[in-house]
Amino acid sequence: MRMLDIRAVSKTFNPGTPNQVHSLRGVNLELTAGSWVIIIGTNGSGKSTLLNAVAGTFFVDEGSIRLAGQDVTRWPEHARAELIGRVFQNPFSGTSPSLTIQDNLSLAALRGRGRGLGWGLKASMVARMRDEVSRLNMGLEERLENAIGSLSGGQRQALTLLMATWLRPELLLLDEHTAALDPKSADQVIALTEHVVGRAKLTTLMVTHSMHQAASLGDRLIMMHRGQIIHDFQGAEKRRLRPDDLLARFEEVRRAEQLDESAAEMLAENYV
C-alpha cells in the first residue's frame, strides 16, 4: 500500500529576486507503508526542503502530496501533524524548554487531536510516561517534573523521538536528527530510532549527513542533488551499499559539476 505519494513537486524560494533558489524541481517519490527511506545529498540539494514540504512548513508551487490516502497538498502544517511525527535537527526545536518532561509528553499524547479543559496529567497517563521514559535508559523517569530545558541535547532528542511516536504516526520524518549531537549521544539516539521504527514498522523518511547511517539503516536510499532525485537504491542493491560506495557517488556528482562548468567556460570563450 502506498503511504506517501509525492508527485512532480517543485518549490522556488524568493522567486524573481537575486536570491531565487529552485529548491525542488519536479520531485517524484512513492513510499510503501512500512518502508524506511534514507535521503542523502549535497548541501542545498533540497533534502530538508523535501521533508519540510511533506510536513507542510510551506506550500509547494507545483505538484501534489498524498499521505495515507488523503491529498494534503493544501493542508496547513498543524493539520498534517495528525498524520506525521517529526524530529528536527536542532534538539531545541522538538520540545518546549520551560515545560516539564511530563507536560511535553502530555502535549504529544494529543498530537493532531482536539485539546480541551481535560486535566493534562492523569495518574494513568503519568504511569505510562514513567514506563516509556524508563525504556530510554537515561534515568529521566525520576525527573518527569523537571523542565526540559535542563536536559542535554541527546536526552531532548530521545524525548522528541518518543513524543513523535507516542501516537502512531502514519509517517515519521527525521531531519538529520543526530547531526547536532556528540558521537555517543548520536549512537544512543540511532539505536533508539532503530528500535522504535523497527518495532512498529513505521513508514519513515530520514535525512542524514552520515554515510555510515545511510548505509546501515533503512531499506531504501535516495540521493538528491540540485532539487532532484538522482539515485534511488532499493532492496538488494540498498543492502549491498557501503559508505565508500556512497562517497564515490558524491565524487561523481562533483566531477560532473566541474565538467559542466569548464565546458560552459570553454563554450563562452569560443562563442561569446
Add this chain to the structure above:
Amino acid sequence: MSLLVGTFTIGFILSLLALGVFISFRIFAFPDITADGSVTLGASVAATLLIHGVTPPVASLAAFGTGVLAGACTGTLHTRFKINPLLSGILVMTALYSVNLHVMGSSNISLLGVNTLATQSERIGVKLMRGATTFDLAGWEVSVRDAMVLAAIVLAVLLTGTLLYWFLRTNLGIAMRATGDNVQMIRALGVNDGNMIVFGIAISNGFVALSGALLAQYQGFADVGMGIGMVVWGLASVIIGEALVGTNQLGLTIIGAVMGSVLFRLMVAVALRWGLSPNDLKLITAMFVFVALIVPQFIRKGRMWGAHA
C-alpha cells in the same frame, strides 16, 4: 491605617492587571499594549452598566467580556493580518480611546450613590458587625467598609488566580504555554498557534478589563485617561514578582505576580508619602522597569568579567 488598607486594596485590584500582563508578556512573549485601553474599557463598561442599574457582579463580568473582545482584536490583527504585535496593540488601544468615550458618553463617569461591589460588600460587612462602621484591629481603628472591600477583592483575586492556575494545567493550557515557548514544536504537534495566540491575548485583556472594572468601583469613578501607563505598571509588578519567588514554577509565578503588584503599590505609596510628586509617578515607574530590565544583563556581564579576571 485606612491608607494602608487602601494601598493593599488597589494592589490586589491591579494584581489582576499583572496577571493579564503575565499572560501576554511572559507566556506568549507578546508585548501587548492593548492593556492600556482595556483597563479603561473595563472601567467604562462596568460604570455605564452600573449607572443603568445592572448588578455589580454582572457588570464586572460584562467588563471582562469586552476585554476579551478587545484582546481578540489585537490577536487577530497580529495572526491573521501579520501585523507586528506591538503595532497591533497600539492600533486597538488607540481605537479603544474613542470606544471608551462612546461607552461613557463623556470623558468620565461618577459612581457616587450607585450600587457597586464596594457598597455591596460594605453593606454585608455592616450587617456582620451588627451596625458598627468601624472596628478595632490590634489597636488600629479600621472602617468596616475598607476592610470588607479588601476582603472581597482578595477573595476575587484568589479565585481568579486559582482558575488561571487550573486552566494553565489543562490540555488546552499546556498547549498555550508551549505556544509561547516553541512555535515550531507546537505546530508539529497539531496545534493552530495563531488561534492559541488570539485566545491567550483575549483572556489576558479580559483580566485587565476586570481589573479596570474593579478599580472604577473602588475609587467611585471611571475616567478615559485612567489606563495610561498601565502596561508598564503590570510589567513592573510581574518583574518584582519574579524577583520575589525566583523560580519559573507555574503556581509560584502566579503568586509572585500578585505579590509583586501589592508590593509595588506599597512602594509607590511610601514614595508618595515621602514627597514624591504624583506627576512624576509614571516617569519613576518607567525608570524602574528600565532598570529591572537591564540589571540582569549587567549581572551577566559582571560574572563574565569576574571569570576573566
